[in-house]
Amino acid sequence: xxxxxxxxxPRQSLQIPMEDKTTLTLDLRYLPAVEQWSLSIKHQNFTLxxxxxxxxxxxxxHYSLLIPFGIQISVSDGGEPFLLEDFSSGRxxxxxxNSAEVNFISAYYASGEDLDG
Numbered sequence: 733x734x735x736x737x738x739x740x741x742p743r744q745s746l747q748i749p750m751e752d753k754t755t756l757t758l759d760l761r762y763l764p765a766v767e768q769w770s771l772s773i774k775h776q777n778f779t780l781x782x783x784x785x786x787x788x789x790x791x792x793x794h795y796s797l798l799i800p801f802g803i804q805i806s807v808s809d810g811g812e813p814f815l816l817e818d819f820s821s822g823r824x825x826x827x828x829x830n831s832a833e834v835n836f837i838s839a840y841y842a843s844g845e846d847l848d849g
Contacts, residue, residue, distance in 0.1 A: 733804060733827040738819035750775075750801065751830055760785070767814040775799060785813050790829060790837045802829035802837065 738744060742762040747755050757774040769785035773792075778799050785791070787810070790802035804827040807813060818824040829837070 733829055733833060736826045736828060738826055740817040740820040742816060748828060750828075752800065756801065756828070762816050764816070769813050769818075771803075775801070785826075787812050789840075790834060793834075793838065793841060796834050796838055800831040800834070802834040803827065804829055804837075 736746065736748065736758070738760065742764070744760045746758045748758060750756055754776055759772040761770045763770055771783045771785050773780040773783070778795070780795070785805055787805050787807045789804055790796070791805055792799065792802045796802065805813065806825045806827065808823050813819075813824045815823070819826060
């Protein structure tokens, strides 16, 4: 897992170098009217626009056959990201998962077991 440091800016664009030497483009946007973060992703031929950021072991699980990475959102209190300062305060952490980590999490999704324990 690779922790991606985010700020409290309402619009953020990042270029993330991936293990396979490609680049992942992330665009995050805070939507104050609905108190949520939105994410757009571009990686090679894959594009995902305006996806709600939510607490998840891999919020891109449904796309795991299309992309070799995932995104884990970890919220310290078990809730959802809803404040502008959630990432900068450390309440919410944003991780990029590699393909081995995605496969591990997918196996747990398929088994029906609880990752927490």
